[in-house]
Amino acid sequence: MTILIIVAVVLILALVVASKYNSFVKLSNQAEEAYAQIDTHLKQRYDLIPNLVETVKGYAKHEEKTLTAVIQARNMAMSATTVEEKDKADNAFAGTLKSLFALSEAYPDLKANKNFTDLQEKLSELETQILQARKYYNAIVKTFNTTIETFPNNIICSIFGGKFKKLSYLEVAEAERQNVKVQF
Secondary structure, X not given: OHHHHHHHHHHHHHHHHHHHHHHHHHHHHHHHHHHHHHHHHHHHHHHHHHHHHHHHHHHOOOOHHHHHHHHHHHHHHHHOOOHHHHHHHHHHHHHHHHHHHHHHHHOHHHHHOHHHHHHHHHHXXXXXXXXXXXXXXXXXXHHHHHHHHOOOXXXXXXXXXXXXXXXXXXXXXXXXXXXXXXXX
16 A cells, blocks of 8 residues: 555656646747747848848948948847847847938938838838847746746756756847937
């Protein structure tokens, strides 16, 4: 009888561990999928940039420094490999895009160019999609991190030798955190 109780307890514990393991895998895969969506949107954004730069070149030939900075930031962002590297590179890239759009204020003909405004509109739509995808990713990361850090899940995670590690949130660039200066 005692052996039967021990076997039942071991079997129940094994089922609990297996169930928890499966939930960790599910959350981990959701986080990967969420980041893949962000990556897809970023790729679309990066694909728009050469067209945007070419359009601007026709109007702002002496703004080579700004255009070069945008292309370099784009290339760095595209070559980043880890989530943290991609996030950092993307934040730097977003900063260079602001300088590119600031050029349109100095060139009224560029601002009125249909191709430029269409590209700018597409980019704006992509930025909204990227923001939503980042929010979703961060929500999944919060759920995953909370799940693996709470008791008894943290003990079960340690059984698997660090297979399930805390994920990093995607954060806003430091420049974005600064107060906006309005001058009249």
